[in-house]
Amino acid sequence: MSQPSLLERLGGADAIQQVATALYARLLADEEIGPLFTDTHMPMQRDRLAAYLTEACGGGAHDAAVSLRAAHAAHQVTDRHFSIMASHLVDLLEELGADPDAAADFLDLVAARRGDVVSHSQIAGLPELSGAPGLVQPPG
Numbered sequence: 001m002s003q004p005s006l007l008e009r010l011g012g013a014d015a016i017q018q019v020a021t022a023l024y025a026r027l028l029a030d031e032e033i034g035p036l037f038t039d040t041h042m043p044m045q046r047d048r049l050a051a052y053l054t055e056a057c058g059g060g061a062h063d064a065a066v067s068l069r070a071a072h073a074a075h076q077v078t079d080r081h082f083s084i085m086a087s088h089l090v091d092l093l094e095e096l097g098a099d100p101d102a103a104a105d106f107l108d109l110v111a112a113r114r115g116d117v118v119s120h121s122q123i124a125g126l127p128e129l130s131g132a133p134g135l136v137q138p139p140g
Helices: 006-010 013-029 042-056 068-075 079-095 100-111
Strands: 132-136
Touching: 006 013, 006 100, 013 042, 013 079, 079 100
Parallel strands: none
Antiparallel strands: none
């Protein structure tokens, strides 16, 4: 019998949609991250993120015509922005009761895409979040 996919371990496509919805709610409320989305159609953005994450977690092919790098290039996403997003994501997965091993694998997947999202690295050497290599804690 094969091992369940990361998507299955996280609760399926509906759970990923819930994560995307809750994550964007947090990001929009964040005083540093929220302004990055002022000209963004959020329902479409949320659905794109959910589709991308569903595919990345083993949920089959979606329209991935635009790469993460191309999608984020014009937005000047910094290491700090990525770290703040990652911190929100860690908190969210814990609050939603995600399986800790599945959550760690999911965070590894997100961390591996840092270089495709960050356009302008301005902060280096921040401490890593426990159990999530590559996801750094934003300074207080």
